[in-house]
Amino acid sequence: MxxxxxxxxxxxxxxxxxxxxxxxxxxxxxxxxxxxxxxxxxxxxxxxxxxxxxxxxxxxxxxDRSTAVAAVLEENVRQIEQAADDQDATFDTVLGVLTWHLAQSAAFIGLLHTDRTGNRPGIRAHALALSERVERALRTHLPHNHRLNTQDNLALSIAMVSAAATGPTHEEREHRALAAWQLLGVEVGPVQAFGTRATDP
The missing domain is CATH 1.10.10 (Arc Repressor Mutant, subunit A)
Structure with a gap:
């Protein structure tokens, strides 16, 4: 209606x-x-x-602001976890959903750099817990022989790509994020929200 x-x-x-x-x-x-x-x-x-x-x-x-930020972050992470739980999910496709959120949400980028939360300890603690959930979701599909499958490479790569995902528009942020993944030699699936189906050209 x-x-x-x-x-x-x-x-x-x-x-x-x-x-x-x-x-x-x-x-x-x-x-x-x-x-x-x-x-x-x-x-x-x-x-x-x-x-x-x-x-x-x-x-x-x-x-207050903390609860609003936390709600946005929780929704971003929940969608990445849903993507990881999908029966057809691969590491590339979940990485595509993550990259979509990096391009769409400055708050989500802040999550992946918890030092940016400044003097807001409530946001910082919550952001750290959510960031760990993102990494766990990705690791469920990370192949054993993947170049990011070491103790710190996955978290460090996500932080590097999210730091690169800057710009005034989501198109520019997506372009920069994809360029960063390419420099790292990592393939990314379709950059889209979870539940979006790619259409045939």
Missing amino acids: AQHIGQDGRRPANDGPKAAARNRAALIAAAREVFAEHGLEAPLSAIARRAGVGQGVLYRHFP
């Missing part, structure tokens, strides 16, 4: 318990976009506006 956009650019939020999950999903999607465009210090009010909800709804779901 289509939602009407108000003069202030917001979609009116429905009250009631059934709207809670929808509002939360909209806020996470909006937070991912806003953080990608403006970094982790973007104003929370911009997230509420992008999601089409009021400030009160935002703070009911995310009382």
Whole structure:
């Protein structure tokens, strides 16, 4: 069902318990976009506006910046884990999903460089745990003879590629990430969100 956009650019939020999950999903999607465009210090009010909800709804779901960042990071990691759990998954395809998230989300890049979380110990501890989950998901499909299959090569390579994935647009970030993987001699599957099916040309 289509939602009407108000003069202030917001979609009116429905009250009631059934709207809670929808509002939360909209806020996470909006937070991912806003953080990608403006970094982790973007104003929370911009997230509420992008999601089409009021400030009160935002703070009911995310009382502070740390909880909003954590929700975005959790969704990124959850999708990578889902990709790894897919019966048809290979290391290359899971790496493609990871690369998609690197190109789409500045917050996710921050996760892979936990020192960037600065003086936010709550975010830092959560980011470290999520970063370890990303590495575990990738290792489930890492061939024994792969060049990254040593104790530190996988984590170091991810950190190097994520550091290279910079730029004002997701297209530029994707291009730079893929170039970095190529320099490392690592093949990457289709760069796409989990669940996206490549179409025939």
